[in-house]
Amino acid sequence: MNYSLKYLLFIFLFTLVNSSLYANNIIKLNTYKCIESNEIFNKLDVYISDCNKKLKKIDFYEIPNSIPKIDYVFSNNIKDKYNVFLVISYNENYRDPLNRFNYLDKYYMVRAYECDKNNNCKENEKLSNFFGSGGDIVDLENKKIIYKFPYSSQHKLKNELNSNFFKDWRNGKLDSGIVLRKTFINDVNNFTPEHVGYLIKGDKFKIKEVSSRWLNIVYTNKNGRTTSGWIACEDTNVCN
Template sequence: MTKNLIFLLIVLLSSSAFAKSPCADIRGKQSYPPLNITGGAVCFVQEAISDDKTGAPSGLDGISLYYISNGNVPVKANGRGLLYDETPGEIVDAFSMNVGRDHREEIFVIHSMDVRDSLVEPNSSGKFYSVSVFYPSGNTLLRDDHASDWFGADYSWLSDGKRVIYKFPYQSKKDVQQAIESPFALFMIDNGNIPVRVKSKSYLFEEPNVRSETKKYLIVGDQAAVEQITAGWCQVNYLGGTRPIKMWLMCSALDVEAQAKK
């Protein structure tokens, strides 16, 4: 009985170890385990990047997404792929969620890469993060540019030489889930405006980055409307001064008006 049990365990372990991955037939290194979604499987493959104009190999590698729909042949995702530099970087996490009013299944890919020393921003982590969003359509994946731009990309942190003044807000699955549940998530789907109130004195920026800081600022209680969002930055339209102001500040400095009144 004992010998039979040992033999059965060996067979089960062997069959599990040699079970074929749905992505095994795609040429290239598997950069992340296959992601099973409702209609099939998503594969993450490291492969050579070709020059957009000439089609010749660039000498660099990137990570591409492939979709295997209901056992069909793998199809490379449409749209811009994941960021790359001297290396293809790595996928921190990849998962699917049903989002929006129609509960469409979307694939979220959190990616990071080390920026080469000659290009790295001073007083930064040197590690660049991004969140890319895709959704299945027929037998392929399409990049959701609107949602991807909403999450954006930036260094994991930036400092002024003394303290951290910015952190990329979506570095984990939990961060992404919380963002999708926030009132600002409306901008992932469509444009518009959301009334907000300033929580603390906040300097304004010409662009959504710390290098474009100005001497202008809003104070506690100032009311404005958010019109655009990327990488944790909110573009606000402020009408409370002598002239309208349309500039950027960090979304963490704002309360949505409905919440501010609670």
């Protein structure tokens, strides 16, 4: 077989394989917009299209030793901006490098992209960080789930978009809060058995950041000592 025939055969097989991939990984957002994905080993390429042949790459995700996939996706208008919410997950029991906690089954990454009418998309990092990443955490010794990631389903994320909590954050109204019950201060925006301190009912704090329904706060006691870290939003008046 000469070089030209080999080249043509390669092009044919490449097109056939990729066409098959895209045909099996298409999610329709509306009549004119689709999300398409291509899984290759431990990498996932994600595109937005006109539901026909015009593709534009949104992003790619690479997960060592696992295969990322789109868990769910939908669009939503926020302040007259067209946003695509992509929730990527991978099935791997992930162990924290410090052995503080273990994720059960899926680990989720919520990403938000602002897209224009020409399907040019750019990640809204502030919005992505608000929803964050994580998964359900299991206590292996007792075999019990001790923490649930708040956005493991499309229904839960959509409910959050309509919540007063999200609207106050979006409008810059989340600047302080009050503790409703004892809550631990963590060094990460997640459940962990190790803490940097704790707050009790009635303590007032300032909010620096929000992620996955955890609040990055600064607390100053009556002696002027300042403590900062992450607390669970559900233990405050901010989420209740």
